[in-house]
Amino acid sequence: xxxxxxxxxxxxxxxxxxxxxxxxxxxxxxxxxxxxxxxxxxxxxxxxxxxxxxxxxxxxxxxxxxxxxxxxxxxxxxxxxxxxxxxxxxxxxxxxxxxxxxxxxxxxxxxxxxxxxxxxxxxxxxxxxxxxxxxxxxxxxxxxxxxxxxxxxxxxxxxxxxxxxxxxxxxxxxxxxxxxxxxxxxxxxxxxxxxxxxxxxxxxxxxxxxxxxxxxxxxxxxx
Amino acid sequence: xxxxxxxxxxxxxxxxxxxxxxxxxxxxxxxxxxxxxxxxxxxxxxxxxxxxxxxxxxxxxxxxxxxxxxxxxxxxxxxxxxxxxxxxxxxxxxxxxxxxxxxxxxxxxxxxxxxx
Numbered sequence: 001x002x003x004x005x006x007x008x009x010x011x012x013x014x015x016x017x018x019x020x021x022x023x024x025x026x027x028x029x030x031x032x033x034x035x036x037x038x039x040x041x042x043x044x045x046x047x048x049x050x051x052x053x054x055x056x057x058x059x060x061x062x063x064x065x066x067x068x069x070x071x072x073x074x075x076x077x078x079x080x081x082x083x084x085x086x087x088x089x090x091x092x093x094x095x096x097x098x099x100x101x102x103x104x105x106x107x108x109x110x111x112x113x114x115x116x117x118x119x120x121x122x123x124x125x126x127x128x129x130x131x132x133x134x135x136x137x138x139x140x141x142x143x144x145x146x147x148x149x150x151x152x153x154x155x156x157x158x159x160x161x162x163x164x165x166x167x168x169x170x171x172x173x174x175x176x177x178x179x180x181x182x183x184x185x186x187x188x189x190x191x192x193x194x195x196x197x198x199x200x201x202x203x204x205x206x207x208x209x210x211x212x213x214x215x216x217x218x219x220x221x222x223x
Numbered sequence: 224x225x226x227x228x229x230x231x232x233x234x235x236x237x238x239x240x241x242x243x244x245x246x247x248x249x250x251x252x253x254x255x256x257x258x259x260x261x262x263x264x265x266x267x268x269x270x271x272x273x274x275x276x277x278x279x280x281x282x283x284x285x286x287x288x289x290x291x292x293x294x295x296x297x298x299x300x301x302x303x304x305x306x307x308x309x310x311x312x313x314x315x316x317x318x319x320x321x322x323x324x325x326x327x328x329x330x331x332x333x334x335x336x337x338x339x
Binding site for chain 2: 111114116118132133134135136137138140141144166167168169170171172173174188191192195196199203206207208209210211213220
């Protein structure tokens with residue numbers, strides 16, 4: 001089995017390959033035209049999600065992303081192929097798409113943002129909300145409130161700082177925003193400032209911001 | 224790789240609301256490993272209800288935007304509200320039937336669940 005870490009567009013000799021990857025195996029390069037896949041070889045199926053495997057995978061991807069010669073399209077944890085031939089075919093078949101995505105993520109980093117509404121749900125809303133369709137919608141609007149508007153505004157401001165943005169549409173209860181932004185490394189501080197500013201403007205808003213990450217959410221093209 | 228704490232660019236005023244996702248991740252991983260045959264039906268229900276929940280949320284957001292903008296007449300607002308109320312309570316029933324809670328309806332739907 002061949003474990004895939006990521007796909008790069010710089011020559012194999014320029015890649016910052018770490019000595020050990022998942023399960024201690026040594027990552028190596030598989031070159032096909034302008035693309036290089038970074039892989040390691042394993043006798044057994046490794047897809048069980050052990051924490052140390054995840055960290056090892058992330059470490060290789062981070063090292064590839066940190067190289068200044070080019071970018072990386074990170075493979076999702078657990079991506080594997082049966083044979084080296086299949087790796088070549090993957091790189092050949094999707095060459096144009098991979099090159100286009102690499103051009104986009106090149107030199108950029110991903111920042112993740114999640115915003116939650118704080119404060120207790122107001123039970124009287126729930127009761128009143130059952131009386132009519134109109135009250136139901138108005139109660140939803142009140143519940144979303146100022147924190148919801150601030151989260152929308154934060155998303156607009158961060159989108160303006162980004163080359164691309166991926167927004168997760170499905171939300172958990174109280175979740176107002178979950179998105180990934182592809183930004184220049186120099187813009188990370190501006191993102192931090194926007195997040196802190198939003199949070200300060202309301203007691204009901206909590207924002208978790210993480211990064212910079214390799215561009216995990218930007219491997220697929222925008223639609 | 225740097226230490227995990229270095230990856231936090233903004234620590235929220237309250238970290239608790241974010242923590243449920245962490246437990247969910249553990250759960251999802253362990254469930255994936257023990258893919259027992261009797262879990263298959265529940266897994267399918269989880270997938271279908273996650274898609275329905277996504278559509279419900281999108282409809283609700285659209286409705287709220289239109290209510291906020293004030294472009295709907297009273298009768299339409301009432302009708303929309305009743306439809307969404309009925310949909311929400313039907314979702315609650317279905318979640319109960321299949322023994323699912325909100326955290327279970329959190330599958331990664333891939334490109335279907337994302338917006339540029």
